[in-house]
Amino acid sequence: MKEIVIASKNKGKIAEIEKYFATLSVKVISLAEFPEVDEPIEDGDTFEKNSLIKASYYALHTGKACLADDSGLEVDALNYAPGVYSARFAGEHATDAENNQKLLVSLENISKNKRQARFRCALTFLDTDGTVITCDGSCEGEIAFAPSGDGGFGYDPLFYLPELNKSMAQLSMEEKNKISHRGKALKKMAEKLAGYLR
Numbered sequence: 001m002k003e004i005v006i007a008s009k010n011k012g013k014i015a016e017i018e019k020y021f022a023t024l025s026v027k028v029i030s031l032a033e034f035p036e037v038d039e040p041i042e043d044g045d046t047f048e049k050n051s052l053i054k055a056s057y058y059a060l061h062t063g064k065a066c067l068a069d070d071s072g073l074e075v076d077a078l079n080y081a082p083g084v085y086s087a088r089f090a091g092e093h094a095t096d097a098e099n100n101q102k103l104l105v106s107l108e109n110i111s112k113n114k115r116q117a118r119f120r121c122a123l124t125f126l127d128t129d130g131t132v133i134t135c136d137g138s139c140e141g142e143i144a145f146a147p148s149g150d151g152g153f154g155y156d157p158l159f160y161l162p163e164l165n166k167s168m169a170q171l172s173m174e175e176k177n178k179i180s181h182r183g184k185a186l187k188k189m190a191e192k193l194a195g196y197l198r
């Protein structure tokens with residue numbers, strides 16, 4: 001069975017990717033099995049570039065096929081920030097709570113009808129022979145005025161989905177994977193990988 005390293009240190013992402021890949025005939029390996037491997041510098045200006053930076057770095061240092069995810073939140077009223085800086089919006093080692101607080105303060109004077117936002121996700125699979133497969137996904141929503149729900153991670157409690165009248169953090173992991181940026185990208189990736197690994 002093909003071994004694929006989930007090239008991420010984000011526990012929330014890893015759980016969602018593992019859940020998705022549970023139905024595929026691939027053996028998922030965690031970076032926890034490579035404690036000696038450091039982290040790459042994510043200095044790309046797009047999700048796609050950062051995703052390739054991570055896949056390349058971890059493939060080089062683990063010697064295995066890797067699947068990397070670069071993702072983030074774009075808020076229209078903030079000129080699409082925090083974007084590729086989503087993990088460090090409130091500072092280099094900011095917690096989710098600090099990032100959420102900064103987001104709420106940044107949008108303090110923005111009215112309900114001007115709080116459109118989207119999550120974006122770029123996935124890169126890099127095989128040991130250099131084969132690259134990329135997929136992306138996005139999910140539209142609005143930034144709420146207060147957090148709700150305790151599922152998911154990151155900005156999920158503030159990411160309101162009007163059609164569902166729920167925040168992303170009020171969805172189960174299965175529900176989130178059906179509609180989220182990552183879920184959509186993973187669906188495409190699973191289809192491409194099934195063809196590639198056949």
Ligand SMILES: O=c1[nH]c(=O)c2ncn([C@@H]3O[C@H](COP(=O)(O)OP(=O)(O)OP(=O)(O)O)[C@@H](O)[C@H]3O)c2[nH]1
Nearest residue numbers: 008009010069070071072073086087153154155156
């Ligand atoms: O509420 C959220 N629901 C999501 O589904 C989601 N996906 C991404 N994000 C945000 O974007 C950053 C990614 O930054 P990022 O791609 O560099 O990942 P990361 O640094 O956390 O881990 P790694 O994969 O790089 O090791 C994360 O930290 C989060 O703040 C999300 N927030």
Ligand SMILES: [Mg+2]
Nearest residue numbers: 010042070087
């Ligand atoms: Mg990162």
